[in-house]
Amino acid sequence: MKIAVVGTGYVGLVQGTCLAESGNDVVCVDKIAAKIEGLKQGQVPIYEPGLGELVHRNLRDGRLAFTTELAAGIAEAEIVFIAVGTPQGAQGGADLSGVWEVGRQIATNLHAPKIIVIKSTVPVGTNAELARRMAEVAKVPFDVASNPEFLKEGAAIDDFNKPDRVVVGVRRDEVAQRLHELYAPFLRTDHPFLVMSPESAEMTKYVANCLLATKISFINEMANLCEAYGADVNDVRRGIGHDQRIGFHFLFPGVGYGGSCFPKDIRAVIHMAQSQGLPARMMEAVDAVNEAQKDVLFRKIHRHFGGEVREKTIAIWGLAFKPRTDDIREAPALVLIDALLEAGAHLRVHDPEALGNVRALHGERLAYCDRPYGALEQADALAVVTEWNEFRSPDFEVMRRLMRQPVIFDGRNVYEPARMAAMGFTYYGIGRAPSDPV
Numbered sequence: 029m030k031i032a033v034v035g036t037g038y039v040g041l042v043q044g045t046c047l048a049e050s051g052n053d054v055v056c057v058d059k060i061a062a063k064i065e066g067l068k069q070g071q072v073p074i075y076e077p078g079l080g081e082l083v084h085r086n087l088r089d090g091r092l093a094f095t096t097e098l099a100a101g102i103a104e105a106e107i108v109f110i111a112v113g114t115p116q117g118a119q120g121g122a123d124l125s126g127v128w129e130v131g132r133q134i135a136t137n138l139h140a141p142k143i144i145v146i147k148s149t150v151p152v153g154t155n156a157e158l159a160r161r162m163a164e165v166a167k168v169p170f171d172v173a174s175n176p177e178f179l180k181e182g183a184a185i186d187d188f189n190k191p192d193r194v195v196v197g198v199r200r201d202e203v204a205q206r207l208h209e210l211y212a213p214f215l216r217t218d219h220p221f222l223v224m225s226p227e228s229a230e231m232t233k234y235v236a237n238c239l240l241a242t243k244i245s246f247i248n249e250m251a252n253l254c255e256a257y258g259a260d261v262n263d264v265r266r267g268i269g270h271d272q273r274i275g276f277h278f279l280f281p282g283v284g285y286g287g288s289c290f291p292k293d294i295r296a297v298i299h300m301a302q303s304q305g306l307p308a309r310m311m312e313a314v315d316a317v318n319e320a321q322k323d324v325l326f327r328k329i330h331r332h333f334g335g336e337v338r339e340k341t342i343a344i345w346g347l348a349f350k351p352r353t354d355d356i357r358e359a360p361a362l363v364l365i366d367a368l369l370e371a372g373a374h375l376r377v378h379d380p381e382a383l384g385n386v387r388a389l390h391g392e393r394l395a396y397c398d399r400p401y402g403a404l405e406q407a408d409a410l411a412v413v414t415e416w417n418e419f420r421s422p423d424f425e426v427m428r429r430l431m432r433q434p435v436i437f438d439g440r441n442v443y444e445p446a447r448m449a450a451m452g453f454t455y456y457g458i459g460r461a462p463s464d465p466v
């Protein structure tokens with residue numbers, strides 16, 4: 029099929045590339061000229077495992093093209109995906125200006141019937157409103173459908189190729205059939221293709237993210253309670269997870285969720301509820317718990333140093349909002365960095381992929397270290413904020429020698445408290461008692 033994807037970010041670039049990889053002819057459109065110029069040369073602007081290789085191959089084989097010209101980009105396409113950002117707006121709801129703008133441009137340049145599919149996460153009613161707005165301009169018939177995206181950054185290619193499910197929201201069976209044909213290569217292992225109304229599809233995406241965010245805030249609140257009462261949340265996790273009604277997934281305590289989705293989507297749902305005069309008590313609590321949790325490592329560091337963090341050197345491992353991405357949008361590490369800088373600390377930071385993005389934000393206020401051990405030189409403490417695999421089994425002897433004081437604040441419970449104590453570290457985790465060197 030001939031496909032266009034408008035918005036070549038984390039979602040659009042993965043969508044376009046994976047559809048090209050399965051044999052479709054894909055044109056990716058973006059308004060940022062530098063991004064498109066780079067992509068034409070095979071330079072992938074984000075870090076996503078496996079994506080670079082796929083972009084190169086499909087570019088070389090002529091199935092994948094990039095342009096800033098929307099009219100030309102969509103001209104041949106039978107299906108046009110909209111994957112532009114829908115960031116948080118001033119009132120807390122989703123800012124849909126990108127979707128409306130792209131919709132207007134598509135409608136103006138529509139010379140043959142097409143299926144327009146909203147992939148961006150949008151409030152319920154957006155598909156209907158986009159169809160209404162486009163109909164005012166378009167001279168040929170078109171369909172608007174919803175196809176929310178569920179991929180996880182850091183595992184996006186895998187998620188696209190083997191989705192747990194594909195959800196589409198349509199008004200006509202023919203549209204569902206065409207989308208089913210497009211996704212069939214990815215559903216060979218009997219994963220479901222779920223057809224519903226656009227409203228239900230739009231809501232499905234938000235409900236999924238609300239539940240996932242709820243699990244995180246829930247376990248974080250329980251972790252803090254465990255810690256206060258001398259229980260270990262890791263044992264408690266094992267204690268509850270074997271109950272099949274509960275399970276183990278997504279119940280890892282930490283420093284709060286970040287990223288470009290959960291924070292804004294939870295607030296968009298709160299805004300949607302308010303717009304209907306409905307309470308959103310749970311989501312308000314989930315958001316509030318999360319905001320407080322982003323501060324948890326700073327509070328521990330502050331307490332450990334008796335309130336005097338000024339002139340201390342703190343190493344930070346992990347800046348991206350999660351491992352295997354360079355995305356730092358709403359990353360908990362940024363909250364910790366701000367608090368430590370405000371308190372007068374010196375920071376030596378390391379992340380395998382996100383250093384460039386943090387440097388663009390903080391300039392020379394931080395010391396950027398290419399290697400994890402480099403960040404530890406003369407450090408008074410280490411804070412582990414993102415659980416990249418390479419942090420799991422470091423050489424603790426080397427670490428202790430490099431650090432001025434052997435103190436670890438483990439925001440992801442990567443290490444075992446007893447082992448850390450035996451290795452000569454003062455250790456603080458999340459939801460478990462701190463341990464001192466033995």
Ligand SMILES: NC(=O)c1ccc[n+]([C@@H]2O[C@H](COP(=O)([O-])OP(=O)(O)OC[C@H]3O[C@@H](n4cnc5c(N)ncnc54)[C@H](O)[C@@H]3O)[C@@H](O)[C@H]2O)c1
Nearest residue numbers: 035036037038039058059111112113114126148149177181
């Ligand atoms: N990132 C994720 O993990 C993820 C997962 C599921 C859903 N989503 C949703 O997908 C959508 C896109 O997210 P993202 O992370 O890919 O965003 P992003 O910011 O990485 O990418 C959006 C792209 O759209 C482009 N764009 C904006 N307006 C445009 C216009 N008028 N014309 C052409 N291009 C335009 C931007 O330049 C940018 O490159 C959002 O609604 C998000 O909530 C994201």
